[in-house]
Amino acid sequence: MDKFIITGGKPLSGEVSLCGAKNSGFKLMIAALYADEPTTLHNFSKIGDVLSTAEVIRELGGEVTFGENHVMQVTPRGLSRYNLSQKSGELSRAATYFIGPLLHHFGKAIIPNPGGCKIGRRPIDRHLEGLQALGAEIRSFPDRYEIVAKQLSGGHFTFPKNTHGGTDIMIIAAAAAKGKTILENAAQEPEVDDLIAFLNQMGAKINRVEPRTIVIEGVDKLHGTDYTVMYDRNEAVTFGCAALATKGDVFVLHAEEKDLGAFLMAVKKAGGGFEVERRGIRFFYKDPLKAVNITTRPHPGFMTDWMPLWGILMTQAEGESVIHETIFENRFAFVNELKKMGAKIELFNPVVENPEEIYVFNLEDDRPEYIHAARIVGPTPLRAMTEEITDLRAGASLILASLIARGQSELLNVEHVDRGYENLDGRLKSLGADIKRVNI
Numbered sequence: 001m002d003k004f005i006i007t008g009g010k011p012l013s014g015e016v017s018l019c020g021a022k023n024s025g026f027k028l029m030i031a032a033l034y035a036d037e038p039t040t041l042h043n044f045s046k047i048g049d050v051l052s053t054a055e056v057i058r059e060l061g062g063e064v065t066f067g068e069n070h071v072m073q074v075t076p077r078g079l080s081r082y083n084l085s086q087k088s089g090e091l092s093r094a095a096t097y098f099i100g101p102l103l104h105h106f107g108k109a110i111i112p113n114p115g116g117c118k119i120g121r122r123p124i125d126r127h128l129e130g131l132q133a134l135g136a137e138i139r140s141f142p143d144r145y146e147i148v149a150k151q152l153s154g155g156h157f158t159f160p161k162n163t164h165g166g167t168d169i170m171i172i173a174a175a176a177a178k179g180k181t182i183l184e185n186a187a188q189e190p191e192v193d194d195l196i197a198f199l200n201q202m203g204a205k206i207n208r209v210e211p212r213t214i215v216i217e218g219v220d221k222l223h224g225t226d227y228t229v230m231y232d233r234n235e236a237v238t239f240g241c242a243a244l245a246t247k248g249d250v251f252v253l254h255a256e257e258k259d260l261g262a263f264l265m266a267v268k269k270a271g272g273g274f275e276v277e278r279r280g281i282r283f284f285y286k287d288p289l290k291a292v293n294i295t296t297r298p299h300p301g302f303m304t305d306w307m308p309l310w311g312i313l314m315t316q317a318e319g320e321s322v323i324h325e326t327i328f329e330n331r332f333a334f335v336n337e338l339k340k341m342g343a344k345i346e347l348f349n350p351v352v353e354n355p356e357e358i359y360v361f362n363l364e365d366d367r368p369e370y371i372h373a374a375r376i377v378g379p380t381p382l383r384a385m386t387e388e389i390t391d392l393r394a395g396a397s398l399i400l401a402s403l404i405a406r407g408q409s410e411l412l413n414v415e416h417v418d419r420g421y422e423n424l425d426g427r428l429k430s431l432g433a434d435i436k437r438v439n440i
């Protein structure tokens with residue numbers, strides 16, 4: 001177990017490079033299991049979610065080897081099991097992604113309930129309904145799902161609400177199904193398109209014909225390939241917010257405007273400085289920041305993963321801002337910690353006229369104790385504190401708060417951050433942050 005010791009108050013400056021996208025790398029490893037030959041992935045991040053996916057692949061009989069310079073090889077030959085162990089399956093959101101390749105090889109898959117950050121109930125009803133539309137038979141048990149299909153067949157499925165992971169697993173499953181699948185109301189996240197590009201390079205026939213409609217012509221065989229994972233846009237937002245909140249100037253190498261539209265728009269409204277260049281985006285402080293309201297939405301909207309970081313930035317902005325979270329039903333756990341640091345934040349449930357349309361989570365998963373919005377009044381100086389990290393993005397936001405705070409903060413449970421960021425502490429240090437990792 002490690003903790004971070006951070007002494008705040010230093011403006012960050014310099015150049016930092018993004019790593020491979022957390023929400024892409026692990027799923028490409030799983031899709032690679034369709035082939036008989038090995039696949040080489042470049043630019044993966046060495047993070048908890050990738051390592052735990054490698055562990056599951058090894059348990060199933062496949063091989064994963066990590067080389068130098070963020071190159072990895074996934075070798076499906078040897079796959080001999082179709083059931084994911086309870087423990088490894090629960091470590092991340094990866095479990096349902098295995099269904100397509102396991103059905104393809106064995107006609108059967110047994111998976112536990114997927115884990116991941118505790119930011120809501122995170123059911124998989126939309127994944128399961130979609131697979132049923134392709135002919136899968138599914139039996140649910142309290143601790144696992146058993147899915148059977150000798151051969152999936154193409155189908156027409158409309159997602160009842162947006163689901164990033166559900167769209168991914170349906171694309172993977174339909175890639176090797178018999179016949180044509182049409183997915184409507186499908187997610188538009190760039191990581192979904194990275195998966196499509198990867199599968200097409202393996203020989204799949206997948207086409208996004210409309211922004212939210214994806215057509216998949218199933219193929220009999222997919223082959224191994226050589227692919228470079230996209231860069232992590234959530235890291236770009238992390239470093240961008242860190243530059244602005246610490247009144248610094250950071251060039252984020254490989255950040256791409258097309259993946260960050262809603263964030264850049266919000267930065268502009270807040271009066272933050274940024275310059276889009278061919279190699280990346282420079283974020284810099286120019287004038288005092290102004291309060292800006294945001295409502296999280298599926299892509300191309302303002303992403304839910306950016307919300308906690310934006311919340312920290314708004315503690316440093318002039319005026320009152322409101323953040324409305326509509327994707328997950330319980331994502332404000334970090335606010336209590338932030339209040340202890342001196343932030344002026346009040347949580348509340350806004351009046352919403354059409355909750356079924358606005359909220360992406362299932363309304364039956366909502367609880368009276370869950371809160372969907374925060375009102376922040378800034379600017380407020382933050383005090384250093386000892387804090388427990390509860391989930392990945394909340395952890396990144398508490399790091400950011402500690403970089404602003406006066407004095408020395410200690411952050412515990414940093415493994416949540418290591419699940420999604422490779423060497424975040426080292427990269428912040430290279431920008432001038434006073435951050436130390438200590439083994440406890």
Ligand code: EPZ
Nearest residue numbers: 023093122123124125126127163164165327328360361362
């Ligand atoms: C992915 O989660 C990402 N995780 C999340 O990143 C990201 O916040 C989210 O997409 C939105 O972009 C990975 O890619 C591993 P969803 P996912 O299916 O696929 C509900 C991070 O910090 N829902 O779009 O789980 C669900 O509970 C993580 O990097 C159902 O009710 O998100 C949620 O409230 C956190 N039933 C909402 O929909 C379903 O069958 C959106 O979920 C599926 C989803």
